[in-house]
Amino acid sequence: MLCLGIEGTAHTLGIGIIDSSGKILANVMRAYTPARGGIHPREAARHHVKVAGETLHQALQSAGITPEEIDLVAFSQGPGLGPVLRTAATMARALSVWLNVPIVGVNHCIAHIEIGRLVTRARDPVTLYVSGGNTQVIAFDAGRYRVFGETLDIPIGNCLDVFAREAGLAHPGGPRIEKLAKKGKRYVPLPYVVKGMDLSFSGLLTEAVRMLRQGVNLADLAFSLQETAFAALVEVTERALAHTEKREVMLTGGVAANSRLRQMLKSMAREHHAKFVVPPRELCGDNGAMIAWTGLLMYKSGHRQKLQATQVLQRWRTDEVDVKWRKS
16 A cells, blocks of 8 residues: 655655555655745745645655555644645645545654654654654653643744844754854853743743843854753653653654754663664654655554545644554
8 A cells, every 4th residue: 555645834845655564665855945034834835835746746756656556645734834734735635636545634743753663663662852843752652642741832943943043044043053062162051941841942042042142152052052952851851751661762853863962862761771763864854754654554543534624733732643553
């Protein structure tokens, strides 16, 4: 069985094709980069419409198949930016009707976990999912993915991007902050906010920007921003690991590319005798293969969806999905 997955929640339009054994046949991505500032939802949607045909053609060509060989269409139904989600959903509906195949709406956050489990062979990890739009500590329990901790305001990826923008750095800011942080020579005290199992990054960002405007060395600030934010992320992940007594820790999402965050999580996992895994970089960020694979898992577990039920769910939470393809 072949599934074509369409990812469209933010800056990336991704089309992936995967078979029921988990073999990724194609995973093509086209990213929107704003001329200035952050992501503009309508501009991102227009970008995705413009490159949709080319991206689909390249995915089919890469997989070496014709459209008629597709058995299932999956798409990112939420959460995400409204105009972008609607673009991906419209494309998926059109393909489903044209090919006369079933359609499945996938939760974007869960798709990150499932593609990670597939390629790392992790069985039951505590997952730290960090990106520009999401920051959650997630683990499976009693038929659903439960959120053990999350940001109360802005996600970590957004925090890094906004600080980079204030410093005059190009988008995306995360990789540029990481590069600068390696040159930092001293730690500048910044707000560290962990509330129970949840996190807050808005105060950290505000203070870092204030210090930047006061002339504090940029490299030192980048280093301090990373160390403070990542320590909070690791603390909450560690508590979730201890509470669930699981034996694996997985890092995923766009910010998973950061080597310092990987190092800190790996050290924490080692102390708890847990295995630490990270998917390949191209599967950490938003991509179509993760949508295709999760769509296959849902369909094979009995999930069926009418075309009328494919409206986007902009605030679709991770813990609202019944995970029927996993045993409790």
